[in-house]
Amino acid sequence: MTKTTQRQMRQGIVVDGGLRDVTSVTSWYRAGHFKSTEAASGAFELAYQQAMDGMGKSISAWMGMTESEFDVWMRHKTLPPMK
Numbered sequence: 001m002t003k004t005t006q007r008q009m010r011q012g013i014v015v016d017g018g019l020r021d022v023t024s025v026t027s028w029y030r031a032g033h034f035k036s037t038e039a040a041s042g043a044f045e046l047a048y049q050q051a052m053d054g055m056g057k058s059i060s061a062w063m064g065m066t067e068s069e070f071d072v073w074m075r076h077k078t079l080p081p082m083k
Helices: 006-010 025-030 037-052 059-063 067-076
Strands: none
Touching: 025 037, 037 059, 059 067
């Protein structure tokens, strides 16, 4: 039995960093889909790991953040503004 890698599993899935195929964690957060700050923070950590695994064009685009929002999140783990 061969082991399937994440990259192989993603073949054929189009993820362009936009919201056409995947809704970003930031969009979910701003829409109020998390019951607590802790739940939102966990989702942001998961999205970051997914981006590090190669999802999306860039990490900030996958997470749905501007470069400045991403910079603040990386430095302080501060969630983006609700807008």
